[in-house]
Amino acid sequence: TGGAMSPPQAVLLLLHVLQLVRGWAGPLSASEQSSSTELFRARWRPEAGHAVAAAAQGTFNISKLPSRCSFAVVGAGWGGVYAAWRLGVDTGAIDPAAMCVFEANGRVGGRVYSLRGLPDFDDLAIDVGGYRFIESDLLPAQLVWKALKLPTACYDWACSAQCEGANCYVVKDAYGNNFGYSWPVETMLGQLEDAGEGQQVFFGKELTAVLPHKATDDAPLAHVAGAVVLKFADGTRVIADKLLLNLPGNAISRLSPESVLFADSSPLTSALLNSVTTFSLTKSYAYYDDAWWATKLGRMQGTFSTSTNSSTNASASAFALAKLSASVSEGDNDVPLEGRYHDGPLKCIIGSDSAGMPIFSGEKVQFGNCSGALEVYYSKQVDYYANLMTSPRQPLTVITRRSANAHVLDDVHAQLMSYHKSALQQKNLDPSLLKPPTVLVIANWVADADFTPGIGSLQPATDRARAAVRKPSSEYNVYIANQDYGYKTGWAAGALTMSEKVLQAHFDLPKPSWLDADWYESNVAARK
Numbered sequence: 001t002g003g004a005m006s007p008p009q010a011v012l013l014l015l016h017v018l019q020l021v022r023g024w025a026g027p028l029s030a031s032e033q034s035s036s037t038e039l040f041r042a043r044w045r046p047e048a049g050h051a052v053a054a055a056a057q058g059t060f061n062i063s064k065l066p067s068r069c070s071f072a073v074v075g076a077g078w079g080g081v082y083a084a085w086r087l088g089v090d091t092g093a094i095d096p097a098a099m100c101v102f103e104a105n106g107r108v109g110g111r112v113y114s115l116r117g118l119p120d121f122d123d124l125a126i127d128v129g130g131y132r133f134i135e136s137d138l139l140p141a142q143l144v145w146k147a148l149k150l151p152t153a154c155y156d157w158a159c160s161a162q163c164e165g166a167n168c169y170v171v172k173d174a175y176g177n178n179f180g181y182s183w184p185v186e187t188m189l190g191q192l193e194d195a196g197e198g199q200q201v202f203f204g205k206e207l208t209a210v211l212p213h214k215a216t217d218d219a220p221l222a223h224v225a226g227a228v229v230l231k232f233a234d235g236t237r238v239i240a241d242k243l244l245l246n247l248p249g250n251a252i253s254r255l256s257p258e259s260v261l262f263a264d265s266s267p268l269t270s271a272l273l274n275s276v277t278t279f280s281l282t283k284s285y286a287y288y289d290d291a292w293w294a295t296k297l298g299r300m301q302g303t304f305s306t307s308t309n310s311s312t313n314a315s316a317s318a319f320a321l322a323k324l325s326a327s328v329s330e331g332d333n334d335v336p337l338e339g340r341y342h343d344g345p346l347k348c349i350i351g352s353d354s355a356g357m358p359i360f361s362g363e364k365v366q367f368g369n370c371s372g373a374l375e376v377y378y379s380k381q382v383d384y385y386a387n388l389m390t391s392p393r394q395p396l397t398v399i400t401r402r403s404a405n406a407h408v409l410d411d412v413h414a415q416l417m418s419y420h421k422s423a424l425q426q427k428n429l430d431p432s433l434l435k436p437p438t439v440l441v442i443a444n445w446v447a448d449a450d451f452t453p454g455i456g457s458l459q460p461a462t463d464r465a466r467a468a469v470r471k472p473s474s475e476y477n478v479y480i481a482n483q484d485y486g487y488k489t490g491w492a493a494g495a496l497t498m499s500e501k502v503l504q505a506h507f508d509l510p511k512p513s514w515l516d517a518d519w520y521e522s523n524v525a526a527r528k
Helices: 009-022 078-090 138-147 183-195 249-253 267-273 318-327 405-418 421-426 462-470 491-505 519-525
Strands: 042-045 050-053 068-074 100-105 153-154 168-171 199-204 207-213 228-234 235-244 278-279 279-288 304-305 338-340 345-353 359-360 367-381 396-400 441-446 455-459 478-482
Touching: 068 078, 078 100, 078 138, 078 183, 078 235, 078 491, 100 235, 138 168, 138 183, 138 519, 168 304, 183 199, 207 235, 249 267, 249 396, 249 455, 267 462, 279 405, 279 478, 359 491, 396 405, 405 421, 405 441, 455 462, 462 478, 462 491, 478 491, 491 519
Parallel strands: 068 100, 068 235, 100 199, 235 478
Antiparallel strands: 042 050, 153 168, 207 228, 228 235, 278 455, 279 367, 279 441, 304 338, 338 367, 345 359, 345 367, 396 441
């Protein structure tokens, strides 16, 4: 992992000790982290068609909604959760018990979507959205390594530094695989929930308006200058003395025009809030009991592509028409491939213990005894995968042998075997003897989805424009920090840096004690 940038070795060692002592190779248990971290991990719910966090279910989420929050975050993605954690846990600048985090979905992370509990995957995780950080982006890197002390692994095989010209890292499990880029978000929320009294995180809260709060609205409660009223789709309202919106451009644009973001901002700022360009993406993984690309071909790094299908910038509004006018037919030979051998998780057995239980390697093993998932597509959205969407509001589609469209598993496999036929035959292997995948996971991030659209970018992408939207109203305590408006398009680092800038410029928070001083000065303090 290389010099001073390596993740904490003690944590990595602990993971391997746990594997040997317990005969178990999963990640650290909830009791070994924060007692509430586990509550925020999303698991696949086949009856719902998407993943849901435990905190969004049952008695944990039926507490009475607070009437007022000293600091509220809407949107439980990286940028919003980080701001709440910095203020409530890392610095104690605001009492965690007086903080609230509201999320429209039943999971955390936003466009970081860590999926667990999938059929056949056992305890392996798949990131169907954001998934890695670059070692030179020190805010996410040192947050994960120094502040949260989570174990990581190089994204590229053998830390070959082929990720944007450097090493990228994923948050790992005991197999050396990605345990989910939402784990830091879940950890920060768990610590916030532990530090506060009662409940701090509320799911199923779709924001529709941010209205002015008047002194008469909450009598006999004291009025706070610049406070606002949050109006949700379910009819509930909450007063927020200070508010940070970790919402994508689509969600911002859908807020009521009476919202203070628009009604009390300059014409330029109001226009900028609606000036996010978004494009659609698709990501897909096929799970194999025999990870043949690694076990048979030894392909641990690299890409593959057919590049034969036309792309589409699909939208949620066109979803119904697409379902009527197009479908994925059985035996479709035009399955688009745009994948990477090194991206998906592998689970490799290297022996067995005295009880006959498997011993796992702790890392990916070339030509080993491995099962796992192959990333078969990650690029602009194409019709083939877009037509498999089941809901315009949910990016996720999971296909198993029991699914009505189970033939897609065979079609994807046939295309993979056709593409790799020559390489397999050179190894004296018959492609027809390799078993097809048992699960296909697809995430379609459509351009105009309500909550979690594709990747957005502010136009113009200048620090001056970001400063204007960062605090859109001079009168009200409303702030924005999101990747769509942030300092790096397509990366959580963009939202994190914008969030830290909000804290530095408007909350007078000093540099995080765990963050490199030079990086902070150049990337946060020196920005407009």
